[in-house]
């Protein structure tokens with residue numbers, strides 16, 4: 389593992405035992421040249437993916453649109469440092485690291501680091517909420533995402549120690 393990651397873990401108070409309990413896979417950050425700004429989310433933040441995933445995402449989004457369904461991008465690529473900041477925000481609010489790690493991966497273990505994961509939301513609905521599963525967008529994805537080689541990473545009751553995330557999809561076509 390990257391030396392930067394050891395330092396990040398230390399700062400966050402992530403210990404040997406947290407890493408032992410972790411059931412998520414390690415994801416290396418791509419080189420900057422591999423990343424593409426594909427779109428902007430509704431907050432105006434760039435939505436970034438690696439090229440192959442960007443292509444598959446655009447095709448899937450277009451196909452959904454042709455069926456009258458809008459798949460809106462939220463988070464794509466996220467760096468180790470960005471992951472650290474997300475966790476620090478929760479620590480500052482007084483939450484325990486063990487609780488935080490049920491919905492935010494240990495830096496190094498988020499699929500978002502790979503530039504192949506997308507958080508999707510539906511127009512007018514809150515982002516990153518379980519109610520995404522009751523939208524047309526989710527119904528469409530459940531039916532069609534596999535044709536574009538995207539899969540749901542954290543289904544309900546998954547054995548990875550991560551909460552149910554109907555909005556989080558990962559590109560497997562590499």
Ligand SMILES: [Zn+2]
Pocket residue numbers: 463500505506507555556557
């Ligand atoms: Zn996600």
